[in-house]
Amino acid sequence: MSSTPALRRLLRLTATGALCSGLALCAALPASAAPPAPDSPSPDAPAPAPDAEPAVVDLGVADELALLERGATTSVALVQRHLDRIAAYDGDPTADPADPTSPADPDAHPGRDAAGSPGLAAIVTTAQEALATAATLDAERAAGTLRGPLHGVPVVVKDNYATADMPTSAGSVALRDYRTAQDATAVQRLRDAGAIVLAKANTSEFAWHGTYTLSSVRGRTANPYDRANSASGSSGGTAAAVAAGYAPAGLGTDSCGSIVGPSAHQSLVGLRPTRGLVSTAGVVPLSPRQDAAGPMATTVADVALLLQVVAGRDPADPLTVASDAQQRTDYVEGLSTDALRGARIGYVRWHHDDDPERPGLAETTALVDQAVRDLEAQGAEVVEVPDLTREYVSDVLVSGGWIDMRASIDRFLADTDATWPEGLAARTEPVDALTFSDVVADGRSSLTADDLATFLDGVELPAEAYDAAVAAQEAGMAAMDRFFVEHDLDALAMATSATSATPEWAGTTYCDLTANTGVPAVSVPAGFTSTGAAAGLQLVAPRHHDAALLSMAYAYEQATRHRVAPSTTPELPRSRPAAQESAVAPAAPGRLALGVAITAVAGTAVLAATGLLLAVRRRRRR
Numbered sequence: 001m002s003s004t005p006a007l008r009r010l011l012r013l014t015a016t017g018a019l020c021s022g023l024a025l026c027a028a029l030p031a032s033a034a035p036p037a038p039d040s041p042s043p044d045a046p047a048p049a050p051d052a053e054p055a056v057v058d059l060g061v062a063d064e065l066a067l068l069e070r071g072a073t074t075s076v077a078l079v080q081r082h083l084d085r086i087a088a089y090d091g092d093p094t095a096d097p098a099d100p101t102s103p104a105d106p107d108a109h110p111g112r113d114a115a116g117s118p119g120l121a122a123i124v125t126t127a128q129e130a131l132a133t134a135a136t137l138d139a140e141r142a143a144g145t146l147r148g149p150l151h152g153v154p155v156v157v158k159d160n161y162a163t164a165d166m167p168t169s170a171g172s173v174a175l176r177d178y179r180t181a182q183d184a185t186a187v188q189r190l191r192d193a194g195a196i197v198l199a200k201a202n203t204s205e206f207a208w209h210g211t212y213t214l215s216s217v218r219g220r221t222a223n224p225y226d227r228a229n230s231a232s233g234s235s236g237g238t239a240a241a242v243a244a245g246y247a248p249a250g251l252g253t254d255s256c257g258s259i260v261g262p263s264a265h266q267s268l269v270g271l272r273p274t275r276g277l278v279s280t281a282g283v284v285p286l287s288p289r290q291d292a293a294g295p296m297a298t299t300v301a302d303v304a305l306l307l308q309v310v311a312g313r314d315p316a317d318p319l320t321v322a323s324d325a326q327q328r329t330d331y332v333e334g335l336s337t338d339a340l341r342g343a344r345i346g347y348v349r350w351h352h353d354d355d356p357e358r359p360g361l362a363e364t365t366a367l368v369d370q371a372v373r374d375l376e377a378q379g380a381e382v383v384e385v386p387d388l389t390r391e392y393v394s395d396v397l398v399s400g401g402w403i404d405m406r407a408s409i410d411r412f413l414a415d416t417d418a419t420w421p422e423g424l425a426a427r428t429e430p431v432d433a434l435t436f437s438d439v440v441a442d443g444r445s446s447l448t449a450d451d452l453a454t455f456l457d458g459v460e461l462p463a464e465a466y467d468a469a470v471a472a473q474e475a476g477m478a479a480m481d482r483f484f485v486e487h488d489l490d491a492l493a494m495a496t497s498a499t500s501a502t503p504e505w506a507g508t509t510y511c512d513l514t515a516n517t518g519v520p521a522v523s524v525p526a527g528f529t530s531t532g533a534a535a536g537l538q539l540v541a542p543r544h545h546d547a548a549l550l551s552m553a554y555a556y557e558q559a560t561r562h563r564v565a566p567s568t569t570p571e572l573p574r575s576r577p578a579a580q581e582s583a584v585a586p587a588a589p590g591r592l593a594l595g596v597a598i599t600a601v602a603g604t605a606v607l608a609a610t611g612l613l614l615a616v617r618r619r620r621r622r
Contacts, residue, residue, distance in 0.1 A: 010062050010149075010305050010332050052077050056085070057571045061248045061302040064153050068141065075134035075141075075152035079196060081572070082154050083126060086199065086246050089569045091119015093218065120222045120569075122231070122240035124159045124215075125166050126199040133196050149305060151194030156241045156250040159200040159217075160207055161187050161293075162282040162416065166197075170284040171205035171215030171234075174424060174442035181417040184282025185317065186251060186293050186310040193309045198247050202237030205446050206409065206455075207286040209233045210257050211507040213240075216446040223266060223501055224566035225534055232262040232497075232506035234286075238296050239266040244569040249297035249306055253283060255290040255401070256515040257496075257508030260523035263296050264496035264536025265506040267525045267563045269303045269553065270296040274544050275518030276322030278307070279314035282416075285408040289401030289473060290515050298563060300524065300554040304331040307546070322544070330547030337558050339551035341379030345539075346487060347372050348388055348494040348510065360500030363529040368495040371526045371537040371556070375493060378559050380552075385487060388513075397480060399516045400473030403466055406458040409436045473516060477543075480517035484542040491552055496523040496536035513540065520546045522553045525562040 054073040056064075067073045091111025111119045127133070137152040157163065160170045162180040169175045182188075187197060202218040204210070213221040213236030221236045223229040224244040231240045235252030239262030242250050252259040254272040263270025271294045278293045285291055295306035308331045314320045352361055376382050413434045425434040427441035439445070440452055447455075459466055483489075498509045514521040520543070523536040537556065541549035 010065075010301050047071065050074050050077065053574045053576075054078060054081055055571050056081050056248075057245045057569075058298065058565045059245070059248055060298045061150070061153055061155075061305060062299070064248055065150075068152050074138045075154075075196065076131060076138055078152070079130050079134040079154050079198060082198060082246055083130070084572055085244065085569070086123050086126065086241075088114040088572055089120055089224075089244055090123050090246070091121055093123065093125065095219070117568075118222060118227055120224055120227070120231075120240050120244060121219050122202055122221050122237045122244065123156070123246065124169060124200045124202055124218045124237070127163075127165055127197055129165060130154070130196055130198050137194060137196065146194060148193030148309070150190065150309060152196065153194070153249075154196045154198040154247045155190060155306075156199045156201045156238055156247045157184075157187055157190075157197060158207075158235050158238050158250070158252050159203050159215075160253060160284040161200075161251060162284075162418075163187055163197060163200065166200050168200070168284065168418075169215070169217045170207070171203045171217055171446070172439050172442075173216040173444045174439045175420065176217050178418060178420045180282070182282065185279040185314045187282070189310045189312075190251075190306075195309075199241070201235075201241050201250060201252075203253075204234035204236070204258075206284070206405075207234040207253055207255060207258060208447060208451060208455075210255075210261060210511070211505045213237055213262075214446050216444050223506065224569050225266065225532055226501070227568060228503050229501040229533070230265070230503060230506035232265040232501065232508075234258040235270075235296065236262045236506075239263055239268055239270070242266075242268055242296055242298065243566055245565070249295060249302050251293060251306075251310070252296050253280075253286075254292045254294060254515065255286045257511030259292070259294050259296060260496050260514075260521055260536070260538055261506065261508040261511070264508070264523045264525075264538070265501045265534055266566075267528075267534040267536075268296055268298060268523075269300050269525070269557070270294065270523050271303050271307060271546075271550070272514055272521045273307065273311065274322065274326070274520045274546055276317075276319035277311050277326065277520075277544075277546060278323075279310075279312075279317040279320050281314055281316035285405075285412055287401030287405050288408050289404065289470065290399060292515075292518075300522075300550055300557050301332070301335060303522070304335060304550050304554075307331045307550070325544040326546060331550060334547040334551050335554045336551050337555050338379070339548070339555040340375055343375075343380045343490040343552060344488055345372075345375060345380050345382050345552075346385035346388065346489045346492045347382050348385055348492050348513075350390055350498075350509070352498050352509075355499070357502065358499040358505065359502065360529050360531070360533055360535075361498060364495055364498055364500060364535045367527045367529070367535045368493075368537055371560070372493055374560055375556060378555050382493070383487075383489075385489075385492065388483070388492070393510075393512050393516075397476040397512060397516045398469075398472050399512070400466075400470040402454075403458050403463075403469065404461060406436050406455045407461045409455075477517045480513075480519055481543055490541070490545075491549065492540040494538050494540070495526075496538040500529055500531065500533035500535070508538075510538065510540075517543075519543050520549050522549055524553045524557050526560075527562045528564070 095111040162184040212230040213233040221231040223231045238250040238252045243266040259270040428437040526537040
């Protein structure tokens with residue numbers, strides 16, 4: 001059996017980074033802190049049986065692939081373990097968020113988790129055939145066949161990606177049973193690469209809100225770092241699911257901060273790619289001039305691998321002709337811890353007034369200032385960019401979208417081969433076609449009256465007003481391209497969100513800069529405030545420089561390693577003792593298994609590499 005070049009490169013990168021980080025930490029420990037190395041197994045000893053209940057907290061895509069490659073567990077076991085976590089922590093998916101007699105506040109988190117706390121409400125539905133698919137992939141692996149670089153790894157996708165095996169609600173209870181005949185292109189590419197699409201994640205209804213995730217089909221998604229707080233939006237379901245260990249990675253969409261914002265507020269890596277790099281065919285649109293599809297994961301390397309799988313030209317999406325400007329193999333192959341050396345980065349800092357309703361400004365600013373110093377420590381030249389002002393963004397880098405929302409949704413519903421609840425299309429004219437107005441007429445939307453009016457007041461296309469808006473946006477895109485060239489910049493750096501998550505708000509600060517211009521942006525964990533709120537560093541690169549952007553993010557991530565899994569969703573207990581203990585205790589939260597395994601337990605990491613077991617104290621940067 002042979003792994004793909006991308007997978008081999010990914011495992012080398014992640015293992016090397018983990019080993020170097022662990023050995024650096026080990027140097028500060030007294031010798032007495034290290035337990036003795038385990039006895040070498042006898043050559044005649046039978047191979048250990050695959051772990052039927054693997055620890056999955058903090059396992060990334062590369063970690064799960066490594067476990068599968070060496071036979072330490074199976075895809076069936078991984079899928080079951082992730083499903084168990086959804087059942088334990090997500091709450092009752094049948095709870096009606098619009099029903100006041102429902103077990104939870106209809107404006108909060110429907111259903112309770114296994115401990116009686118409000119569930120995260122990150123998942124709308126799970127795939128009924130997930131375990132059967134996992135068994136098939138296990139059999140293929142045993143026979144020496146791999147479909148692709150994600151063979152046997154579960155992922156989640158936002159519930160605006162079409163999936164033929166699960167409904168696609170786009171967050172609307174009226175579309176709870178809307179079923180497409182085909183997958184979205186990005187979903188099909190995940191499956192072709194061997195991924196198991198485990199579940200659909202909650203989304204703000206029609207991906208509208210970017211500061212919280214509230215749908216009429218599942219309610220409000222909670223932030224696993226503090227369940228009282230917003231998970232951000234509109235991809236808050238994907239972010240909460242990945243942060244809580246429901247899957248090692250997922251797909252979100254971003255029309256203005258909806259990938260990078262939820263990623264920052266839940267200590268993840270999230271990429272909004274260059275416009276046109278990833279197909280949005282089969283994704284329920286919000287505003288095609290703004291929309292982007294992209295990966296969310298716990299590490300930059302995992303994001304790079306998922307991007308490599310889903311990126312590229314798609315005949316169903318004319319915008320993807322732009323992907324020809326990039327080499328897909330760069331995303332994994334180009335990752336380097338030296339990527340920041342010699343890079344010229346502009347630091348974007350706008351003044352923000354203190355607002356009692358938006359706490360954490362001073363602490364977040366301090367964290368991002370430190371992140372910029374960390375960029376410099378890795379060899380970057382950081383410069384001020386005083387002419388990238390609020391006024392420049394609002395007056396020059398304008399949007400051509402938003403007025404096209406209703407028309408775009410209607411076009412998607414008309415062009416997509418699908419089935420929907422009987423009688424829904426007859427609610428408004430024309431009675432034989434499903435439209436956005438039918439969904440509104442259903443009367444159960446979580447969108448406010450003002451929100452709905454914004455959708456319904458959109459122009460019919462084609463329209464002169466829309467053409468003028470598009471022309472202005474194209475001019476802004478060209479201005480953004482010139483800005484990078486004229487200032488000789490490899491990237492821009494800024495806070496993903498200048499303030500912390502609250503119960504009502506967890507947004508982004510600079511989303512117009514990227515969403516309106518189509519340049520790529522990535523959010524990387526930058527630490528935590530004293531209240532435990534996650535902060536993110538956002539890096540923005542010139543158009544088509546996604547590979548370089550990811551490599552710079554990788555260099556920063558490897559130098560800082562800020563991510564810590566949320567404490568509210570710990571590892572589940574094993575139902576039975578392991579048949580054979582491994583060198584690293586399988587129930588330990590924070591475990592990374594790569595051939596080099598790091599387990600973080602109450603601030604202590606255990607590094608196992610080539611038979612050597614060392615205890616490492618892990619310091620969390622605050």
